[in-house]
Amino acid sequence: MRKDLWLTLAKGAAGFLLGLVFWWALANPYARLLATLTQPLIRMAERPSVTRLIANESELTIDRDDFPRASPRPALTLMDLTANIILLTTLFAVNRRPVSDRNIGGFLLASLALVLVHIAAVIANVESIYALRLGPWSERNYGAVARNFWGAGAHFYSLIGVFGAGFALWWLFRPSPDAPANEPAKRRRG
C-alpha cells in the first residue's frame, strides 16, 4: 500500500515536471500555432474581417485594421490559459501503466482535444476584450447579452474552466484501470 503511494507520487512528480517543461519550453511556438489556428475562426464571425492575432513570445497581441494607428494594442497572456497541460500530463503520468500504448494514445487524444479547448478560450478572451474593454467602441458594437456572454465565458475559463477541462479530458481519455497494457492483437501474437 505504502509502496503504491510512493510509486504514484513519484510518477506524479515526474509527470508534473514533464508538463512544466512542455508548457514552459513550447510556450512561444504554441502561441504562434494558436494565433494561426484562431485568427481565421474569429475572422469568420466578423464583418469586415479585420482581426489580426500576432504572437509575441508567449503573448498574443490583438490588432485590428480599424484600430486608430496610435492607440495601444491589447494583449492576451497565454501562459494562464494553457497551464492545464501540466495538470493533464500529471494525471496521465499517474495512470497505472503510464508508458503503455493505451495511455500514450489517450494522452495524445486528450492533448489534441485540449488544443481545441485553448482555441475556444482564446476566442472567448479576444471577444471579451472587444466586448468589455474598448470603452465606447465596445458599447457600440456589443449588446448587453453579448457583453455578459463573452465576459462570463472568459472569466469562467480563467477561474475554473481551465482546470476543469484538463480533468474532464483525463477522465474521458484515460485507459480503464483494469485494461491490458498492450493492444489485444499484440498479445495474441505473443
Place this chain on the structure above:
Amino acid sequence: MASRPLKPRILFVAKFGVAMLVLYGIVALNQVNDAVIIPFTEVVARGAAGLLRGVEGGVDTQGTVMRSARFALDVRNGCNGVEATILLVAAILAFPATLRSRLIGLTIASIAIELLNVVRLSSLFWLGEHYRQVFDLFHVAVWQSLIILAAISMFVLWSLKFAERPLANSR
C-alpha cells in the same frame, strides 16, 4: 480507447460540466461575491498571514490584501481555493454515490483544500518577498496545478473509498 464503456464517462463529464457552470453562476453573482466570497477570502488571507507570522514577523492583512514592508499580495478569486472546491464539488455531484458519502467527501475534502490553500498563500507571499523572480512561475503554474491535483486526488480517493459500489454499477 478503453475497455470500459464510454457512455458512463461521457455522462459523468456532462454532469460535471453542468455542475461547474451552475456553481460558477452562483459564486459569480455580485450578491454572493460580496456577502460570502469576499469575507471568506479575508478569512483565508488572515489565516495565511497568521501562518507566516509563525515564521517571520511583520506580515499584516487589510481586507483581502496581505502586506509587509517588502511585498503585498491581494488574494482574489482564483487564489482563495474556491475554484478547487468548485471542481471538487462538481466531480462529487457528478459521480454516482449516496448523499451521505457525498456529504462526508465534500466536508473533509473542502476543509483539506482550504488548509492547503492557506499553506499555498503563505509560501507564495514568502516567495514574493524573498525570490520575486520565481513568484509568477509558482503562482500561475506550480501551486495552481498542485491545488487542483490535490482536489482531484481527494475526489479519486473518495470515489474508491466511499462510492465503490455505485462506481462498480456505473461501469
